[in-house]
Amino acid sequence: MRILDTDDSQAWKGAWLATLMLLALSVSPLATAMDISSPPTGMENTTMWMTVGEQRFAISLEDNPATRELVARVPLNLDMTDLHNNEKYATLEQPLPTQEYSPGTIQTGDLLLYGSDTLVIFYKTFTSSYSYSRLGHIDNSTGLAEALGRKNVRVRFSAD
Structure with missing residues (x-):
């Protein structure tokens, strides 16, 4: 079993923080206004x-x-x-x-x-x-x- 050294744990904290920020942004009112919560569908006219x-x-x-x-x-x-x-x-x-x-x-x-x-x-x-x-x-x-x-x-x- 490998124990994480300080550099590894800092990298994981950074990745975890970035993931949380993306999740928070995707459900925020700003995401709704900018329509960034879902990818474009390619259908401009339905x-x-x-x-x-x-x-x-x-x-x-x-x-x-x-x-x-x-x-x-x-x-x-x-x-x-x-x-x-x-x-x-x-x-x-x-x-x-x-x-x-x-x-x-x-x-x-x-x-x-x-x-x-x-x-x-x-x-x-x-x-x-x-x-x-x-x-x-x-x-x-x-x-x-x-x-x-x-x-x-x-x-x-x-x-x-």
Whole structure:
């Protein structure tokens, strides 16, 4: 067993003091005002817009690599195909990063990624055993099913 000499104990005291100062600063009102308590997320804008015909829907986005890459591609016009009378999908030209999970219940207004290249908008709530990557959710899905209709439709995704 090694006994700490004076120089070692002083170094540990300094490291401990620095750790305590960082902890105190991260929970202080100054940290809140300066927003230094958490690292930047990389998502400057967490809302994207979806336009179907004349109707416009705000989409609250998740903060993940797939949404950051999707936002970098907008504006994006997609011809979306109806599937099972509950969703519209379109295959993207380039794949997106994935973080798959099984939602169990898919909600009206969910914007999900199936596989790495299929963008899906759900206009009905139902249960599913499939896995998706979460991209976002339409803030107010009132009128979404009517806007998307039962046939194929052109949808525009934009940042504003």
